[in-house]
Amino acid sequence: MPGRTAPFAPFEWMIAWRYLRARRAEGGVSIMTWISLIGIALAVAALIITLSVRAGFRAEFVDTILGANAHVTVYYTGESGPNGQISRTIADYADLTGRLAEVEGVTRAAPLVKGQVMASARGATTGVEVFGIRAEDLATIPRIADPIEAQGDLSRFGPDIEGIAMGSGVARSLNLTVGDRVKLISPDGVKTAFGTSPRVKTFEIVYLFTAGRYDIDQTRVYMPFAEAQSYFNREGVADEIEVMVENPERVDQMAFDLLRAGGDRALIWTWRDASGSFLRALDIEDNVMFIILSVLVLIASMNIVSGLIMLVKNKGRDIGILRTMGLTEASVLRVFFLCGASTGLIGTVIGVIIGCLFAIYIDPIFALVDGLSGGNVWDPSVRGIYALPALLQWQDIVSAVALALGLSFVITIFPARRAARMNPVEALRYE
Structure with a gap:
C-alpha cells in the first residue's frame, strides 16, 4: 500500500x-x-x-487639545452677589488651586481669567479670546512653550512691560509681529455714573506661537494674570482653575477626587466633555x-x-x-x-x-x-x-x-x- x-x-x-x-x-x-x-x-x-x-x-x-487646553476646568456655580447679580468668580482661587494641585495624578493647577475682546491694529480688527495666566503657568503648557513655530521670548511675558503672547493666526490677520503693539478693546470696561464705557488698552507682543490648531492660533491671546484681573474687572478673583493631569485618558476616574477637593460649589468640565462628540x-x-x-x-x-x-x-x-x-x-x-x-x-x-x-x-x-x-x-x-x-x-x-x-x-x-x-x-x- x-x-x-x-x-x-x-x-x-x-x-x-x-x-x-x-x-x-x-x-x-x-x-x-x-x-x-x-x-x-x-x-x-x-x-x-x-x-x-x-x-x-x-x-x-x-x-492639540491636551497640549494647549486644560485637561480639566474647575469652576464655581453661580452665587448671588450684594447687588443681586449672579457671579461665578472664584474668590478663594489661591486655596482652591493648592487643594487641586494636591490631588493624586494632577501635575499642575493654575487660576485663569478669561474674556473675549476686540483686537485692533493698523486699521484691522478681529475678535480674540484672552486668557489671563501667570507666567510660570504659561511656560508649562506644551503647545505654547514648545510650539510648532515660535517668535519672540516667552520669558518677557509679564506685567512689567505689559507684554502678551499671541497666536500666529491673530498676528497674521492684523499684520503684526513681535515687538508691535496691539490695542485690545473690551466692552465691559470702566463703570461710571453714565454706564459702562469700553476699556481700551495697548499691549506689546512679546511672543508669537503656532500651536498647530487653527482655531487656537486664530483666536487666542495670553495676558499676564494680574493684568487680566485689572483689565476684566476681576480684582482679587479668578474665573476658573485650569488643571493638567498626568494621564488625560483617566480623567473621568479622577472626577470625584477633583470635585471633593473643589468644595461644594465646584463643577468640572473635562477635555472629553468638550470634544467627546x-x-x-x-x-x-x-x-x-x-x-x-x-x-x-x-x-x-x-x-x-x-x-x-x-x-x-x-x-x-x-x-x-x-x-x-x-x-x-x-x-x-x-x-x-x-x-x-x-x-x-x-x-x-x-x-x-x-x-x-x-x-x-x-x-x-x-x-x-x-x-x-x-x-x-x-x-x-x-x-x-x-x-x-x-x-x-x-x-x-x-x-x-x-x-x-x-x-x-x-x-x-x-x-x-x-x-x-x-x-x-x-x-x-x-x-
Whole structure:
C-alpha cells in the first residue's frame, strides 16, 4: 500500500509554481494572476493608508487639545452677589488651586481669567479670546512653550512691560509681529455714573506661537494674570482653575477626587466633555471606513477566484493525468490552494510595503499633490490642523494583513475543491 503524501510536499509547490508562471499559450492564466495580485496589493495599501491617516488625525487632534487646553476646568456655580447679580468668580482661587494641585495624578493647577475682546491694529480688527495666566503657568503648557513655530521670548511675558503672547493666526490677520503693539478693546470696561464705557488698552507682543490648531492660533491671546484681573474687572478673583493631569485618558476616574477637593460649589468640565462628540464621530467613521475598505479587499480577493476557476478549466487534462498517476484529491486541492494563496500572500506583502511607504512619506507626497492642485487640498479652517498626519500602528498593519490573507485563503478553497473533485475519466474523455 503506497504511503500517504505529506501535506504541502515539495512536488505540490513545484506544480503550483509551474501553473502560476505558465504562459497563456501553455494554458496558463498569468494575466489574471497579475490582475489579482495588483488588486490585492492596492486594496491592502489603501486599507493601511486609511487606517494610518485615521490614527494620525486622531492623535494630532487629541495632542492639540491636551497640549494647549486644560485637561480639566474647575469652576464655581453661580452665587448671588450684594447687588443681586449672579457671579461665578472664584474668590478663594489661591486655596482652591493648592487643594487641586494636591490631588493624586494632577501635575499642575493654575487660576485663569478669561474674556473675549476686540483686537485692533493698523486699521484691522478681529475678535480674540484672552486668557489671563501667570507666567510660570504659561511656560508649562506644551503647545505654547514648545510650539510648532515660535517668535519672540516667552520669558518677557509679564506685567512689567505689559507684554502678551499671541497666536500666529491673530498676528497674521492684523499684520503684526513681535515687538508691535496691539490695542485690545473690551466692552465691559470702566463703570461710571453714565454706564459702562469700553476699556481700551495697548499691549506689546512679546511672543508669537503656532500651536498647530487653527482655531487656537486664530483666536487666542495670553495676558499676564494680574493684568487680566485689572483689565476684566476681576480684582482679587479668578474665573476658573485650569488643571493638567498626568494621564488625560483617566480623567473621568479622577472626577470625584477633583470635585471633593473643589468644595461644594465646584463643577468640572473635562477635555472629553468638550470634544467627546467629535471623538465619538471619529470612532464611528473609523468603523465605517474599515468595513468599506474590507469590502474593497473582498472584491480584490474575488479576482483570485475567477483566476483559479479559469486555471482549473484550462488544466483539466493535467488534473486527469495527475490523478491517474496516483495524485490524491487532497494533493490536487493543496496545489490549487497554493496557487491562490501565493497570489494573496505576495499581493499582501506588496500592499503592506506600499502602504507603509506612503504613510512614512506622506508629507512630501501630500506637498506634491497640494502643489499640483494649486494648494487647495487641505483647508486648516475646516480641518482644524495644518497638515494631513499619518501614524503607523502595528495593530492596524496586523488587521489589514489578517483580513487580506484570511479572505484570500478562504475563497481559494472553493475553486481548489472543485479541481480536487474533478473526475479524471471525464477530464480525459475527449483527449
